[in-house]
Amino acid sequence: MRRVLPIAGVAALILTGCTGTTRGNPRPSSESPGQTATPDTADQVPGPGVPKVETPVDLTRFRQSPCDALSESQAGELIGPEVQTRPDLESPAGPACSWNPPDASRPLVRVIFDRAATAGLTSFYKDKGARYALFTPLEPINGYPVVAYGVYDARDTEGVCSVAVGTSDQEVFDVGLTLSQANVGKKDPCDVAREGAIRALTTIRGTS
Template sequence: MRRRTILVLGAAALFLTACSTPNDGNPTPSVGGTSPAPSSWAGQVPGPDVPKVSVPIDLTRFRQVPCDALTSTQAQDLIGPKVEATPRNESAGPACVWVTPSTTRPSINVVIGNGPDGGTAAVYAAKGGAYKIVEPLEPIEGYPVTAYEVLAKRAEGGCAVALGTSDDQTVTVTAEQSEGNIGKKDPCDAARQAAVSVLATLRAAK
């Protein structure tokens, strides 16, 4: 089982990394961690077509330290051996971005969120409105994962996914590929793989 996990994480790094483009300034990922959170859906029960979360995850700790959402080992497996984590305050809530120093690609951005955002139901409801594309991906051990398009666009090597941690809460995981992988790998596969690591960390927290 351990060998399988290592192989999966190593594959994720291949999705994200290739020849990163140097940048003389500070790393500023162009793909934001925009939350899929129409507030009017907060507290509502998911409809019959919306996957439910049977074991909710308490995100309180990670709102205080969002960069704990990935361990240093997980971040290196996803991006590469040299990676830095930087906490951010976004409109949706606490966030953290992982990026190689002096580059903007590849990167992982995780937004924990300030509170209930309507969960996966809100993401589904926004299809055709706020989001041009809403695509359910394979769940991760019973937790729904949904790709949606706002700022992150597949053609540009970026993808955002909403990881359902309860029926009324999601965690946003955005991946941006290195320039060498754009058009060669599906960035939503990379975003989902990053969500696998994030979920493992969230569930392991005491």
């Protein structure tokens, strides 16, 4: 039985060569016609080492209705047959939805349509080893790149992991997974989170 419980819930710098003999009136150089302006690599997307998303997916609908990312049966395949659905449109990270058993805090799966990562997965790669102690690229899902990440590594101690899926070079969605207490240390929550991402991406691509 599905119950919905509402709750409150990174300009390219163009480097152009200029020459000219008149002070104060620079003009484009005519000596190097083959040269083109190149953007600052710090602002490129995807950034160095970041996989490119060849077929972007539109997330607009799901930012408005994040709980549509997983059906009740899809969520049940991840955390058990009886789930409740909790939308959180005001989440600081972005519109989100959580699924967990009634009257229990775990297991839990949460999908977030990240509003802060405006450089897509490049935002996550930049924070590798700095903000994120846990950062592991995972097997792509139908060509869409995936990384597991965390401020600290809580896989074995707390059974917690988040994965980010690049749906374009500028956008991602996240799936956070918390295992049941009985499965902590026995299952890899990043594997389960990726399974959640597979299901969510199937739903998202099927409706976009």
